[in-house]
Amino acid sequence: xxxxxxxxxxxxxxxQNDFVRAGEASSNVKKIxxxxxxxxxxxxxxxxxxxxxxMNIVIHSYGxxxxxxxSSKKIEITAKDNGPGIEDIEKAMQEGFSTASNEIRELGxxxxxxxxxxxxxxxxxxxxxxxxxxxxxxxxxFMKSNQN
Amino acid sequence: xxxxxxKGILNAQVLxxxxxxxxxxxxxxxxxxxxxxxxxxxxSSVLLTGLTNPQVIRTAEMIDLFAIIFVRGKRPSDEIxxxxxxxxxxxxxxxxxxxxxxxxxxxxxxxxxxxxxxxMT
Numbered sequence: 167x168x169x170x171x172x173x174x175x176x177x178x179x180x181x182q183n184d185f186v187r188a189g190e191a192s193s194n195v196k197k198i199x200x201x202x203x204x205x206x207x208x209x210x211x212x213x214x215x216x217x218x219x220x221m222n223i224v225i226h227s228y229g230x231x232x233x234x235x236x237s238s239k240k241i242e243i244t245a246k247d248n249g250p251g252i253e254d255i256e257k258a259m260q261e262g263f264s265t266a267s268n269e270i271r272e273l274g275x276x277x278x279x280x281x282x283x284x285x286x287x288x289x290x291x292x293x294x295x296x297x298x299x300x301x302x303x304x305x306x307x308f309m310k311s312n313q314n
Numbered sequence: 315x316x317x318x319x320x321k322g323i324l325n326a327q328v329l330x331x332x333x334x335x336x337x338x339x340x341x342x343x344x345x346x347x348x349x350x351x352x353x354x355x356x357x358s359s360v361l362l363t364g365l366t367n368p369q370v371i372r373t374a375e376m377i378d379l380f381a382i383i384f385v386r387g388k389r390p391s392d393e394i395x396x397x398x399x400x401x402x403x404x405x406x407x408x409x410x411x412x413x414x415x416x417x418x419x420x421x422x423x424x425x426x427x428x429x430x431x432x433x434m435t
Contacts, residue, residue, distance in 0.1 A: 283353050
């Protein structure tokens with residue numbers, strides 16, 4: 167954990183297909199937000215988006231990083247992976263669209279709700295994906311939010 | 315309804331979190347889709363599921379659920395029970411199927427979550 171100019175930066179390596187540890191990074195982020203005394207509704211939204219993003223890296227990529235920056239105004243979440251990239255982002259944003267295998271579905275994921283959930287819970291969502299290289303999902307959650 | 319009531323209605327076994335059985339439950343959600351659970355379930359709800367992998371506990375942890383009911387007699391591994399224990403989650407196991415478990419709880423007055431399409435609760 168780096169603390170500089172009142173911004174806390176967290177960084178986690180996420181490993182491909184590691185379904186036992188999947189969620190540990192998000193769990194850690196959540197504990198830190200609790201310790202910082204952040205509003206529970208904000209924590210819930212951050213927990214949902216980090217967990218979905220972390221699962222996406224575990225499921226779809228060859229590995230990547232989860233970066234979280236906490237300042238007094240907002241929480242920024244960046245999920246950056248090396249992977250196949252998303253072929254059609256518009257399609258991937260649709261509820262129910264998924265390219266996940268049956269094995270993933272048996273874990274309770276891959277139902278095509280990940281990106282829609284992230285969109286629902288964040289104030290800003292940007293996806294940058296290049297086929298054959300990887301995907302970066304950037305999200306902001308404002309401390310004072312319009313959402314409940 | 316308390317977790318203890320649920321234990322009785324479902325003839326359930328308590329795998330961990332016996333000390334929290336007096337906790338009150340306001341609604342229930344039955345699903346094997348963890349993304350749906352993340353999107354729609356609030357923290358006073360109990361989750362009924364047939365999935366017994368670590369992601370179920372993680373999901374519960376993320377949204378502060380305090381109780382999970384594993385249905386149709388599926389026993390999670392010791393590691394999963396320990397994960398629940400570390401997070402102060404009560405884990406129950408019933409032999410009834412998901413449908414029957416939900417039906418029995420509903421019959422006894424435990425309603426489903428209020429769901430408005432596209433709106434976070």
